Amino acid sequence: MNETMETGIAEATRLTRMGQLLDATALIQRTLGGAQNPSSTITAPTADEPVDISFRVLDAGPHTSTSMSGIAVLPYKAERTSAELIDTAMASRKTPYSRARSKIGATWANEPAESRLRVARNEIWAGGQFTEGSYTNKAGTRAYKLYVPKGYHGQALPLVVMLHGCTQNPDDFAAGTRMNVLAEREQFLVVYPAQTTSSNKSKCWKWFNATDQQRERGEPSIIAGITRKILSTYHCNARRVYVAGMSAGGAMAVIMGVSYSDLYTAIGVHSGLPYGAALDLPSALAAMKHGAGIPAGRQDSRLSTAGIRARVVPTIVFHGDRDATVHPRNGDHVLAQLAALGGGTNLHKTVKRVQVTNRHGYTHTIYHDAAGDRLMERWLVHGAGHAWSGGSPHGSFTDPKGPDASQEMVRFFLHSRAAGSW
Numbered sequence: 001m002n003e004t005m006e007t008g009i010a011e012a013t014r015l016t017r018m019g020q021l022l023d024a025t026a027l028i029q030r031t032l033g034g035a036q037n038p039s040s041t042i043t044a045p046t047a048d049e050p051v052d053i054s055f056r057v058l059d060a061g062p063h064t065s066t067s068m069s070g071i072a073v074l075p076y077k078a079e080r081t082s083a084e085l086i087d088t089a090m091a092s093r094k095t096p097y098s099r100a101r102s103k104i105g106a107t108w109a110n111e112p113a114e115s116r117l118r119v120a121r122n123e124i125w126a127g128g129q130f131t132e133g134s135y136t137n138k139a140g141t142r143a144y145k146l147y148v149p150k151g152y153h154g155q156a157l158p159l160v161v162m163l164h165g166c167t168q169n170p171d172d173f174a175a176g177t178r179m180n181v182l183a184e185r186e187q188f189l190v191v192y193p194a195q196t197t198s199s200n201k202s203k204c205w206k207w208f209n210a211t212d213q214q215r216e217r218g219e220p221s222i223i224a225g226i227t228r229k230i231l232s233t234y235h236c237n238a239r240r241v242y243v244a245g246m247s248a249g250g251a252m253a254v255i256m257g258v259s260y261s262d263l264y265t266a267i268g269v270h271s272g273l274p275y276g277a278a279l280d281l282p283s284a285l286a287a288m289k290h291g292a293g294i295p296a297g298r299q300d301s302r303l304s305t306a307g308i309r310a311r312v313v314p315t316i317v318f319h320g321d322r323d324a325t326v327h328p329r330n331g332d333h334v335l336a337q338l339a340a341l342g343g344g345t346n347l348h349k350t351v352k353r354v355q356v357t358n359r360h361g362y363t364h365t366i367y368h369d370a371a372g373d374r375l376m377e378r379w380l381v382h383g384a385g386h387a388w389s390g391g392s393p394h395g396s397f398t399d400p401k402g403p404d405a406s407q408e409m410v411r412f413f414l415h416s417r418a419a420g421s422w
Contacts, residue, residue, distance in 0.1 A: 090166045090204055090248055090288070090325060120175035120394030126184040128152070130174075135226045140199065142222050145170035145192045146230060147180045156237040158188040158414060161227055161264075163245030163252050165271075165397055166204040170194050173246070176388055176395015177406045186410055189234060193226050195219075207251035208284040213276060215259040219252065224260050242413045244268030246388055246397065247326060251277065254334055257313045258341065266314035266418030267338075268409040271323055271386055273330045274337045291329025312342030312369075314418035316377040318405045320360075320384030328380065335367070335376050347375060360384050360402040374416045379403060 124130060128149040134141055149157075160183070164173035170192030174180050183190045195203040205212075205219060212218035223243075231238055243264045245253035250272020257267035258275045278284035315338050319331035339347060347367040355361040360383045367376035381389045381402045389405040391398030412418055 090202070120392060123178050123181055123392055123394060124171055124174045126180045128180070128184055130180065133229075135222060135229055137221055137225050139218050139221045142196065142219075142226065143194045144226050145174070145194070147174070147183050147190045147192075148234070149184045149187050149189070151184075151187050152189070152234075154235050156235050158240035158242065159227070159230055159234075159236045160188055160190045160410070160413065161223065161241070161243040161253075161256070162190055162192045163205060163223070163243065163249030163256075164192065164195070164203075165245070165247035165249050166202045168203065168246075168249075168396055172395050173249075174395075176391045176398040177246075178392050179406050179410075182406055182410050186414060188240075188410075188414070189230065189236060191226060191230050193223050204248040205245075205252035207248055207255060207273065208278040208280070210279050212252075213255050213259070220255055220259050223252070223256055224263060227263060240265055240414075240419060242266050242268065242418070244270070244409055245272060246270045247272065247386065254338075257315070258338070261311055261313050264313070266316070266413055268316050268318075268405075268413070269331070269334050270318040270388055270405055271320065271326050271331075272317075272334065273326060274333045277330070277333075287330065288326050291327045291333055312375055313338050314375050314412070314416070316379070316409055316412040316418075318379045318381065318389050318408075320381045320387065320389070320399070320402070322383060323386045325386040331378060331380070335378060339367070339376065346370075356403075358401075360389070360399070362403050374412075377408075377412060379405070379408065 126147075126149075128147055128151075130145060130147050132143065132145055134143045160179065162170075162173060162177065162179055164170065168176075173192055174190075179190050195205055197203055199219075200206060207213070209218065212220060214220065216224075227241065227243075230236065231241070241264055243253045243256045244267065245251070247270070250269045251274075252272075253267055253269055254272055254275050257264050273287055277287040315335060317331040317334055319326075319328040321328050347369060349368070350366045352364045353361070354364065360381050362382055363378075363380045365378040365380075366374055367378075369375055379389070381399075384399050384402045387397050387399035387402075388395070389399055389402030390407070391400060391405070393400055
């Protein structure tokens with residue numbers, strides 16, 4: 001953090017303690033306005049036209065008192081912590097579909113999660129077993145839910161690890177993504193680690209903490225521990241283990257894929273951010289607002305210190321081009337970063353733009369290596385906000401009008417280079 005930013009944040013903290021919240025917010029906005037260093041951004045693989053989306057609030061939600069250049073800010077107490085401010089920004093956004101739901105189903109948008117999940121029973125319990133478990137190591141304890149398809153009889157099946165977004169839980173995420181339905185159809189196991197409110201009040205995975213970005217430390221060690229526990233308990237194919245997530249969970253999925261490239265075969269990132277996108281409050285908010293360009297020297301030194309094996313980790317990215325919570329530019333930066341880590345910056349690409357009547361159109365970009373293998377995909381969903389594309393309305397933060405992110409991720413995981421056939 002430079003001297004100007006340190007001074008700005010310190011003064012904003014003082015104004016907050018005095019109760020001058022609007023002045024504090026305006027000061028943070030001015031401070032972050034100069035936070036970007038153009039020379040520090042990495043060159044992202046793009047489609048024929050660069051992503052340069054105007055950043056605006058689609059729906060501030062009923063609890064938002066003001067906004068900070070597109071990031072929702074709730075009224076907060078003087079003792080509010082940096083982490084809580086980040087949580088608010090990621091968790092308080094209502095998706096565009098929330099309003100459509102309320103028109104379709106009367107008070108459906110305001111229904112308690114329990115009511116939505118009862119309706120979504122067939123999407124959560126899709127014929128197999130949905131069991132609870134927990135894992136503990138020196139970094140802490142996390143519960144998880146595991147879906148085992150009815151057709152499992154001890155054969156080696158793939159495993160998909162799903163990391164929910166802020167305010168969500170395994171049942172909600174399973175309902176919204178319909179991943180259990182796909183697990184039953186395609187025959188794979190899927191596990192949903194659960195973040196705790198004691199670790200984070202909004203149940204966000206702490207992608208913005210330096211400790212939680214390192215191999216065998218913090219939350220990554222717990223998620224990896226859950227993965228290994230499932231692998232040791234069930235007969236899974238250790239070469240076909242995948243991790244995916246939404247929002248804060250998407251950012252953590254990148255951390256897991258990068259830090260444990262020997263454990264996870266491929267990554268699915270929905271509305272997430274690149275590895276090391278933030279180490280503190282200013283950099284987290286700046287990354288969410290503008291897109292996080294990580295200086296190559298900083299990421300290389302941290303990754304080499306962690307002993308991470310360099311390879312191009314097959315990755316599929318989904319992002320809405322009207323995401324007012326995590327800027328869609330972050331999706332490009334995820335792909336650029338992961339390609340650079342494995343020396344795959346000279347990938348060839350094909351681009352297809354699709355318009356769909358009464359649904360969101362999208363731009364689908366496929367990145368191939370010299371041998372023609374499909375290594376990465378980017379789905380930019382036009383008109384979509386911060387929501388799981390093609391998800392069920394029975395879950396939170398979903399937009400059923402988009403292409404089916406769950407189906408495309410599973411197809412990418414199981415039927416491409418990401419299937420672990422190399």
